[in-house]
Amino acid sequence: MRSDRRPSRRARGHRLGTTVPDSGAGDSTLVLGNVVVAGHRTSVRLEPAIWEALQDILQRETKTLNQLVTEIERARTASSLTAAIRVFVVRYYRDAMRD
Numbered sequence: 326m327r328s329d330r331r332p333s334r335r336a337r338g339h340r341l342g343t344t345v346p347d348s349g350a351g352d353s354t355l356v357l358g359n360v361v362v363a364g365h366r367t368s369v370r371l372e373p374a375i376w377e378a379l380q381d382i383l384q385r386e387t388k389t390l391n392q393l394v395t396e397i398e399r400a401r402t403a404s405s406l407t408a409a410i411r412v413f414v415v416r417y418y419r420d421a422m423r424d
Contacts, residue, residue, distance in 0.1 A: 361391045362398045362406070369394075369407045378414045 355370040371379075383390060394410065401409035 358390075360394045362395050367406070369410060371407060371410060375411060375414055378418070379410070382414070382417055 354372060356373055356376055357368055357370050358376065359366060359368050361367075379390065379393070383393060386393070394406070397409050397413045398406055404412075
């Protein structure tokens, strides 16, 4: 192994354990996460704040990431899965503010 290589992507993982920083173009702040949606593995890129909000929601709702994202996928009518996740998080917190 070359000594000038960066640490592996998995070694720099996000606290959800299934996410790694996006090493795509530029200095993106997005974090890549792998989820299983209705039995199919897929990846989503979200901001760290969204991943943290999802972690809080998962603890409060006692669900797994795969369960929640599958529910979001089934409920969405348009747009991308990542956009649907962002909208879900915003609506979740807005609803919580009203309670």
